[in-house]
Amino acid sequence: MPGKPGTRIWRWRALTLFGVNALIVIHVLHWWLTGDSLARFVLDDAAHTLERGVVNPGFVLFALALLVTLLFGRFFCGWACHMAALQDACGWLLRRIGIRPRQFNARLIGYAPLVLALYLFVWPLFKRELLLPLIRPSWPALADWLGPVAPFEGWSASWRTSELWSGLPSIWVAIPFLLLSGFAMVYFLGTRGLCRYGCPYGGLFQQTARFSPVAITVDSDRCDDCALCTAACTAGVRVHDEISTYGIVVNRDCMRTLDCVDVCPHDALALKPGRPPAARGPSDGIRHYDLAAGEEGLAALVMLVTAVGTRGLYGQIPLLLAVTLGAIGAFLAVLGYRLAHRPGLRFAGRTLKASGQQTGAGMAWSLVITAAMLLLAHSLTVRLALERAEMLDRRITVPMEIVLSGSAEFLPGAVRRDAQDALFWYRQADAWNHGGLGLARWPHIPLRRAWLHLVRGEYDQADRLLQRARTARPGDPALIAAMADSRRARTAQQQMAH
Numbered sequence: 281m282p283g284k285p286g287t288r289i290w291r292w293r294a295l296t297l298f299g300v301n302a303l304i305v306i307h308v309l310h311w312w313l314t315g316d317s318l319a320r321f322v323l324d325d326a327a328h329t330l331e332r333g334v335v336n337p338g339f340v341l342f343a344l345a346l347l348v349t350l351l352f353g354r355f356f357c358g359w360a361c362h363m364a365a366l367q368d369a370c371g372w373l374l375r376r377i378g379i380r381p382r383q384f385n386a387r388l389i390g391y392a393p394l395v396l397a398l399y400l401f402v403w404p405l406f407k408r409e410l411l412l413p414l415i416r417p418s419w420p421a422l423a424d425w426l427g428p429v430a431p432f433e434g435w436s437a438s439w440r441t442s443e444l445w446s447g448l449p450s451i452w453v454a455i456p457f458l459l460l461s462g463f464a465m466v467y468f469l470g471t472r473g474l475c476r477y478g479c480p481y482g483g484l485f486q487q488t489a490r491f492s493p494v495a496i497t498v499d500s501d502r503c504d505d506c507a508l509c510t511a512a513c514t515a516g517v518r519v520h521d522e523i524s525t526y527g528i529v530v531n532r533d534c535m536r537t538l539d540c541v542d543v544c545p546h547d548a549l550a551l552k553p554g555r556p557p558a559a560r561g562p563s564d565g566i567r568h569y570d571l572a573a574g575e576e577g578l579a580a581l582v583m584l585v586t587a588v589g590t591r592g593l594y595g596q597i598p599l600l601l602a603v604t605l606g607a608i609g610a611f612l613a614v615l616g617y618r619l620a621h622r623p624g625l626r627f628a629g630r631t632l633k634a635s636g637q638q639t640g641a642g643m644a645w646s647l648v649i650t651a652a653m654l655l656l657a658h659s660l661t662v663r664l665a666l667e668r669a670e671m672l673d674r675r676i677t678v679p680m681e682i683v684l685s686g687s688a689e690f691l692p693g694a695v696r697r698d699a700q701d702a703l704f705w706y707r708q709a710d711a712w713n714h715g716g717l718g719l720a721r722w723p724h725i726p727l728r729r730a731w732l733h734l735v736r737g738e739y740d741q742a743d744r745l746l747q748r749a750r751t752a753r754p755g756d757p758a759l760i761a762a763m764a765d766s767r768r769a770r771t772a773q774q775q776m777a778h
């Protein structure tokens with residue numbers, strides 16, 4: 281099958297990607313067995329280097345990947361990224377069971393990776409060096425809402441770690457993440473759905489590759505415009521159109537898989553030096569976009585709201601998973617819109633609507649989309665309740681010594697009212713089995729609620745909350761410290777009463 285498992289280059293690429301994953305497993309095993317290993321090669325950590333000045337293996341990998349991309353194009357994305365391996369494997373498995381992933385070509389959300397890259401790599405520096413110093417004097421509340429930034433403490437290096445997994449998601453988040461970013465993204469958005477719509481590093485690589493002096497180049501005397509190269513491309517690049525217009529592949533989504541080179545029956549394509557894509561054609565090359573203007577807006581809005589609303593939800597959802605949910609949400613929103621507005625619709629080889637009537641498959645998809653949108657609305661409600669609680673909580677700036685001295689009852693009425701309102705909203709955001717609307721518990725809520733009860737002099741409630749939280753997290757040092765504080769405040773208050 282052209283450009284798919286079985287071709288020569290695909291085998292080499294599969295072997296390389298397998299090797300990358302094997303190295304990751306060996307690294308984790310080494311750390312697990314010895315308790316100390318080389319620090320992790322996670323590209324996220326490059327952002328920490330830029331922010332705090334700590335050089336680590338993640339930064340070195342990132343710098344190397346960027347250099348290779350600048351010189352030769354996105355070989356890292358095609359040959360060395362574990363997420364590429366996941367998507368390729370999921371695409372292959374889906375094809376094996378007869379499901380052929382189709383490309384979802386949306387213009388606006390195609391810029392999401394670039395926006396994410398700016399958010400991850402530029403925003404923290406911009407916020408620390410420019411924005412916060414500018415706004416803090418006049419809008420301290422806004423500065424507080426934007427949150428603190430880590431200070432730059434000079435350049436240093438960190439090569440080894442005993443906490444390889446620290447900051448990475450738990451297994452209960454990692455498994456759904458792999459299923460969603462693998463199977464669901466591939467099924468809804470195409471074989472490289474995550475690369476095209478959700479990967480922040482891809483956002484940087486896309487732009488860097490535009491200046492690479494090496495490109496997929498056509499020998500036009502050999503090309504007969506059969507479009508087999510386009511059919512083989514898992515990144516959705518219209519290879520035959522781009523080479524006939526520009527002489528090279530100019531598309532930012534080209535990940536140098538070389539499937540197009542491999543599949544060409546006339547050996548018309550080759551990787552050759554020449555003028556870079558940026559000097560030849562637009563970054564999205566020649567794309568036929570699937571969405572009308574209104575659908576583009578809808579997809580972008582749903583993706584933005586979903587990603588912002590679900591990031592960090594219940595203290596669990598990492599950025600990449602939130603963006604994955606956003607991209608899937610965008611697709612479902614467009615599908616739902618079309619189901620409602622078009623007289624006829626087909627998706628994934630099935631008729632969902634004909635002559636204005638939904639079929640059984642159409643109704644099933646309507647149910648899925650409605651459930652997804654209700655879940656999103658619920659998550660946003662919980663998130664807004666938490667935002668409100670935290671906003672009120674931030675207004676309470678009573679020094680801890682005063683609260684722990686047992687004199688909370690002498691605090692101003694406005695402070696006690698803010699504490700009461702914050703308690704109300706924290707309770708709404710809390711898990712359903714703790715009296716709230718949430719589907720799970722936010723790890724920090726028990727501590728904040730306990731603190732607010734202490735501010736109000738409600739020692740029993742504070743103790744009860746902390747006891748309950750400690751049953752779930754027995755060794756948590758923050759909880760143990762908070763319980764000691766609570767006891768101190770109660771004792772001080774009792775002494776004052778006598």
Ligand code: SF4
Nearest residue numbers: 503504506507509544
């Ligand atoms: S490059 Fe090869 S595969 Fe692509 S259109 Fe030309 S002849 Fe066909």
Ligand code: SF4
Nearest residue numbers: 513534535537538540
């Ligand atoms: S254009 Fe060719 S090299 Fe680039 S991603 Fe598509 S198949 Fe791979």
